[in-house]
Amino acid sequence: GDSVTQMEGPVTLSEEAFLTINCTYTATGYPSLFWYVQYPGEGLQLLLKATKADDKGSNKGFEATYRKETTSFHLEKGSVQVSDSAVYFCALSSGSARQLTFGSGTQLTVLP
Amino acid sequence: SAVISQKPSRDICQRGTSLTIQCQVDSQVTMMFWYRQQPGQSLTLIATANQGSEATYESGFVIDKFPISRPNLTFSTLTVSNMSPEDSSIYLCSVGDSGANVLTFGAGSRLTVL
Numbered sequence: 001g002d003s004v005t006q007m008e009g010p011v012t013l014s015e016e017a018f019l020t021i022n023c024t025y026t027a028t029g030y031p032s033l034f035w036y037v038q039y040p041g042e043g044l045q046l047l048l049k050a051t052k053a054d055d056k057g058s059n060k061g062f063e064a065t066y067r068k069e070t071t072s073f074h075l076e077k078g079s080v081q082v083s084d085s086a087v088y089f090c091a092l093s094s095g096s097a098r099q100l101t102f103g104s105g106t107q108l109t110v111l112p
Numbered sequence: 113s114a115v116i117s118q119k120p121s122r123d124i125c126q127r128g129t130s131l132t133i134q135c136q137v138d139s140q141v142t143m144m145f146w147y148r149q150q151p152g153q154s155l156t157l158i159a160t161a162n163q164g165s166e167a168t169y170e171s172g173f174v175i176d177k178f179p180i181s182r183p184n185l186t187f188s189t190l191t192v193s194n195m196s197p198e199d200s201s202i203y204l205c206s207v208g209d210s211g212a213n214v215l216t217f218g219a220g221s222r223l224t225v226l
Contacts, residue, residue: 043219043220044217089155093215099160100155100157100215104154
């Protein structure tokens with residue numbers, strides 16, 4: 001079945017540092033890929049998505065490129081802020097049911 | 113995208129009791145799902161709530177433990193029955209955004225079972 005393997009955390013960075021959170025997947029067919037973010041005490045919010053190979057999703061300075069050859073969707077940001085502290089989930093959706101398979105989540109803490 | 117209201121936002125319950133969580137959406141949606149997020153864990157799909165028919169449960173989840181209702185296209189409930197401390201989790205309602213293949217999530221209901 002489908003699966004998502006996500007970089008284990010927690011990750012602690014200083015403000016303005018470069019962020020990479022690795023995500024690889026296993027799926028049949030051609031899934032859509034997502035990054036969701038969960039801020040403390042809140043529900044999940046869609047951060048960005050990509051629906052086909054070589055697509056780049058971007059939002060709020062975050063980027064991720066759908067790499068079919070390496071089955072990866074790594075999340076990057078050039079300069080993190082304290083307000084980016086949250087848990088980040090990589091996820092995929094395949095088939096018509098629009099159900100999501102989530103990775104284990106990565107806790108990011110950004111220090112001032 | 114749809115706006116989802118879940119209640120209660122949190123509750124503390126006694127072992128052996130049941131709790132019903134409500135999910136209200138501000139627009140009609142076709143797809144509605146219930147997820148569980150155990151402490152420090154990722155999200156696991158419990159079931160798909162089908163309007164007018166029985167919910168479709170994922171492996172490891174059964175109707176007797178997690179009965180679900182979906183009386184219309186904007187509302188669903190999830191009941192956690194005969195609770196034990198292992199049921200302490202955040203339960204999240206999500207809906208499918210037609211055509212965009214994106215799920216929107218409610219803020220979740222944080223349940224603690226003593």
